[in-house]
Amino acid sequence: xxxxxxxxxxxxxxxxxxxxxxxxxxxxxxxxxxxxxxxxxxxxxxxxxxxxxxxxxxxxxxxxxxxxxxxxxxxxxxxxxxxxxxxxxxxxxxxxxxxxxxxxxxxxxxxxxxxxxxxxxxxxxxxxxxxxxxxxxxxxxxxxxxxxxxxxxxxxxxxxxxxxxxxxxxxxxxxxxxxxxxxxxxxxxxxxxxxxxxxxxxxxxxxxxxxxxxxxxxxxxxxxxxxxxxxxxxxxxxxxxxxxxxxxxxxxxxxxxxxxxxxxxxxxxxxxxxxxxxxxxxxxxxxxxxxxxxxxxxxxxxxxxxxxxxxxxxxxxxxxxxxxxxxxxxxxxxxxxxxxxxxxxxxxxxxxxxxxxxxxxxxxxxxxxxxxxxxxxxxxxxxxxxxxxxxxxxxxxxxxxxxxxxxxxxxxxxxxxxx
Amino acid sequence: xxxxxxxxxxxxxxxxxxxxxxxxxxxxxxxxxxxxxxxxxxxxxxxxxxxxxxxxxxxxxxxxxxxxxxxxxxxxxxxxxxxxxxxxxxxxxxxxxxxxxxxxxxxxxxxxx
Numbered sequence: 001x002x003x004x005x006x007x008x009x010x011x012x013x014x015x016x017x018x019x020x021x022x023x024x025x026x027x028x029x030x031x032x033x034x035x036x037x038x039x040x041x042x043x044x045x046x047x048x049x050x051x052x053x054x055x056x057x058x059x060x061x062x063x064x065x066x067x068x069x070x071x072x073x074x075x076x077x078x079x080x081x082x083x084x085x086x087x088x089x090x091x092x093x094x095x096x097x098x099x100x101x102x103x104x105x106x107x108x109x110x111x112x113x114x115x116x117x118x119x120x121x122x123x124x125x126x127x128x129x130x131x132x133x134x135x136x137x138x139x140x141x142x143x144x145x146x147x148x149x150x151x152x153x154x155x156x157x158x159x160x161x162x163x164x165x166x167x168x169x170x171x172x173x174x175x176x177x178x179x180x181x182x183x184x185x186x187x188x189x190x191x192x193x194x195x196x197x198x199x200x201x202x203x204x205x206x207x208x209x210x211x212x213x214x215x216x217x218x219x220x221x222x223x224x225x226x227x228x229x230x231x232x233x234x235x236x237x238x239x240x241x242x243x244x245x246x247x248x249x250x251x252x253x254x255x256x257x258x259x260x261x262x263x264x265x266x267x268x269x270x271x272x273x274x275x276x277x278x279x280x281x282x283x284x285x286x287x288x289x290x291x292x293x294x295x296x297x298x299x300x301x302x303x304x305x306x307x308x309x310x311x312x313x314x315x316x317x318x319x320x321x322x323x324x325x326x327x328x329x330x331x332x333x334x335x336x337x338x339x340x341x342x343x344x345x346x347x348x349x350x351x352x353x354x355x356x357x358x359x360x361x362x363x364x365x366x367x368x369x370x371x372x373x374x375x376x377x378x379x380x381x382x383x384x385x386x387x388x389x390x391x392x393x394x395x396x397x398x399x400x401x402x403x404x405x406x407x408x409x410x411x412x413x414x415x416x417x418x419x
Numbered sequence: 420x421x422x423x424x425x426x427x428x429x430x431x432x433x434x435x436x437x438x439x440x441x442x443x444x445x446x447x448x449x450x451x452x453x454x455x456x457x458x459x460x461x462x463x464x465x466x467x468x469x470x471x472x473x474x475x476x477x478x479x480x481x482x483x484x485x486x487x488x489x490x491x492x493x494x495x496x497x498x499x500x501x502x503x504x505x506x507x508x509x510x511x512x513x514x515x516x517x518x519x520x521x522x523x524x525x526x527x528x529x530x531x532x
Contacts, residue, residue: 087485144527268510
């Protein structure tokens with residue numbers, strides 16, 4: 001694999017270019033003073049679902065947070081000598097996306113430290129846990145929330161918050177490895193499922209101790225033009241990488257090859273078709289952005305996060321053929337339920353239902369649509385189990401939907417084939 | 420490396436399930452554990468295996484070993500009702516050879532401990 005300056009693998013280099021692009025927009029959008037104030041507001045925010053960092057700190061500060069988190073993640077990967085496969089690239093995009101809402105330079109570190117300590121405990125290289133180390137930050141609002149609780153003074157609260165995050169990071173690799181068995185790999189957001197279980201226990205403990213955790217509803221709007229230009233710009237850049245950076249010039253057979261796969265965990269498109277997977281990532285990003293704009297919804301921190309998640313999984317299991325049916329199902333579900341279709345939970349569910357894409361990929365588009373309807377119905381209710389302490393809440397819900405649907409579908413399909 | 424034995428036996432059992440799905444009528448397997456690596460050999464009698472399927476299987480299994488992913492997803496192989504994606508097995512193996520001769524599919528794989 002090509003390296004730049006002897007150390008930086010090509011996919012990391014491309015990510016760094018995107019961060020540079022974000023940094024330029026940040027400095028164009030806000031003054032250095034505004035960036036600093038905004039970043040402070042982001043780091044000291046509660047960060048529970050739904051906390052839009054663009055609304056809290058402004059576009060510039062949110063982008064600066066994204067760049068700081070992203071660059072730190074890449075440094076960690078380079079130092080651990082992690083070769084960028086599909087899962088690693090996906091984890092970087094998810095980290096980037098959730099740095100727009102909920103994950104910041106302060107609340108992610110204790111959890112990553114916990115994962116590192118677990119690797120030491122197991123006497124194994126951190127390389128093996130690097131992806132978990134990045135994605136475990138799904139529960140980073142736990143750190144922010146505990147740091148703000150009135151537990152014996154500010155510094156004690158902060159210390160307890162950091163220690164709790166480290167403890168969660170320590171057990172995260174164990175829980176996540178087990179969780180994947182529950183849904184047989186049909187929920188791409190497995191970390192969200194593990195994070196949902198852990199954060200539900202944390203909420204239960206906090207409630208038992210007499211502390212209350214309220215959900216948030218900070219949802220920005222009015223930035224569609226600049227954010228759409230930014231997102232489409234990123235997608236076009238990814239497609240250009242796919243077309244021009246690789247040795248192969250014929251992309252279509254590779255896209256066909258990608259779409260042949262159901263996308264169940266763990267399907268690594270980057271290993272299969274290398275640069276062509278970037279074209280798929282760009283297409284997924286265009287799909288997400290266009291859906292939001294087509295319905296006149298808001299591009300903001302949370303929805304950007306959903307779009308960047310689609311991009312990330314464009315090299316690790318998602319493609320148009322398996323994602324469109326579940327999104328269509330989620331749209332139908334959102335239309336049918338009695339809430340407004342543009343309610344934040346509905347909008348996010350329509351983007352993040354993509355975690356169930358392998359159901360459509362493996363069992364066909366009808367089951368995909370059914371899964372989508374189930375998901376959007378279920379996700380609204382499951383949030384109250386952890387009150388926004390788990391950022392990948394849709395992954396938590398998708399785990400239950402897959403757990404319920406996959407055995408039913410498998411059984412019905414087997415019977416149908418027998419006949 | 421944790422769960423070495425479990426991972427090897429489950430890789431083999433998943434390959435058996437996969438070959439069964441391709442219509443295998445007879446299956447033979449070898450698992451040879453050694454100090455530094457484990458060798459797995461599976462022979463499956465399959466009539467007229469589609470060359471496209473053979474090519475895809477070979478390509479999917481011949482992935483780079485991905486230790487950072489293996490730790491998270493190997494339990495799909497361990498405890499799945501369906502055969503998992505061959506790519507998932509491929510990322511747990513160091514070297515793989517896939518042949519098809521005289522209606523026998525032979526998969527030889529090596530996994531460093």
